[in-house]
Amino acid sequence: MANTLLNIGYGSSVVAEEVIAILAPNSAPMRRLRDEAKEEKRLIDATHGRKTRSIIIMKNNHIVLSATQTDTIAQRYVTLNEKE
Numbered sequence: 001m002a003n004t005l006l007n008i009g010y011g012s013s014v015v016a017e018e019v020i021a022i023l024a025p026n027s028a029p030m031r032r033l034r035d036e037a038k039e040e041k042r043l044i045d046a047t048h049g050r051k052t053r054s055i056i057i058m059k060n061n062h063i064v065l066s067a068t069q070t071d072t073i074a075q076r077y078v079t080l081n082e083k084e
Helices: 028-039 070-083
Strands: 005-009 012-015 019-023 043-045 054-058 063-066
Touching: 005 063, 005 070, 019 070, 028 043, 028 054, 028 063, 054 070
Parallel strands: 043 063
Antiparallel strands: 005 012, 019 054, 054 063
């Protein structure tokens, strides 16, 4: 997946090969992870003002917030892997 872009919704994309995990934001550990990333300036908010529905952890230690459902992004990721 050399530089394949993964659509995370509302016109935003990330490099698919850099994705470590796609997680739901509802648990206390995920809220803590988001807060720590914000304090350390590693948080990228790609929700465009919408409710956060998934958290994407990247290899470069950045945390990306998306307004697209976790299952939807995960399915897009799987589809990209199947094309290769």
